[in-house]
Amino acid sequence: MSEKIHVVLADDEELFRVGMSYILSRDESIKIDYEASNGQELVAYLAEASQLPNIIVMDIKMPKLNGVEATKRIRLEYPGIGIITLTTYNTKPFIRNMIDVGASAYLVKNSPPEKVIHTLKQVFYNGFYYDNHVMQILNERAASLSIAGEKSVFDENFLTPREKDVLELICKQLTTQEIADTLFISPRTVEVHRKNLLEKTGVKNIAGLVIFAINNDLVPPIIID
Incomplete structure (x- = not known):
């Protein structure tokens, strides 16, 4: 039996939560642990939960505590949880x-159900998922920062050539096994490079690593097929 993906939904629209819960639960690998009607309720649930979820699917506009502020708190206290x-x-x-x-991924509510499920699984297995639209926006910002002279400057030896290779493939959203196959190295070696990249950049997760790489021009513009 495949590993279950534990999910919490946070949205102030009950009808939407019920519908999303039904759609996601039809996939046998996904388990809905809880539904919160606002960010405050979500944070309170996490504080008392005996088992933290793998993924939170969260709206932005919610009463009491909105999605932006809730994400900030959760990132500080529970960095291992993916937030969509x-x-x-x-x-x-x-x-x-x-x-x-x-946020580990960004979707609009008119997205097809299969895209939501695909994104959820990508975040679970890879730590993040930015589709081509989101990547284009991030690339545009990186270019504007570069023009403004605001990007960080690193020594040439900040990353090794192999670390740069691994980083670029991570940004292209390849899995550990796919990176290993592409570079003809073992998955364990990929994980070592990934750990070194996290330590060197000072970020806490793969989503943060991707943003860091794009903002600091460590990888070429990424286009997702």
């Missing part, structure tokens, strides 16, 4: 803001 933003807002400022505060 699922919202009606689809403008660049909202996308950039949620990615900046720690």
Whole structure:
């Protein structure tokens, strides 16, 4: 039996939560642990949960504690939880803001169910999932920062050539096994490089690593097929 993906939903629209819970639960690898009606309720649940979820699917606009502030708190206290933003807002400022505060993926509510499930699994297995639209926005921001002279400058030896190879493939959202096959190295070696990259960049997870790489021009612009 495959490993279960434990999910918590946070959205103030009950009808939407019920519908999303039904859609996700149809996949036998996904288990809905809890449904929160706002960010405050979500944070309270996490504080008392005997088992933390793997993924939180969260709206932005919620009463008492919105999705942005809830994401900030959860990233600090529970960095291992993947956060998928699922919202009606689809403008660049909202996308950039949620990615900046720690969202592992960003989807709009009119996304096809199969895309939501695919994104959820990508975040579970790879730590993040940014589709081509989100990647384009991140690449545009990186270019604007470069033009403005605001990007970080590193020594040439900041990353080894192999670390750069691994980092670029991580940003292309390849799995550990796919990176190993591409570079003709073992999965264990990939994990060592991944750990070194996290330590060198000072970020806590793979989503943060991708943002760091793009913002600091450590990888070429990424296009997702």
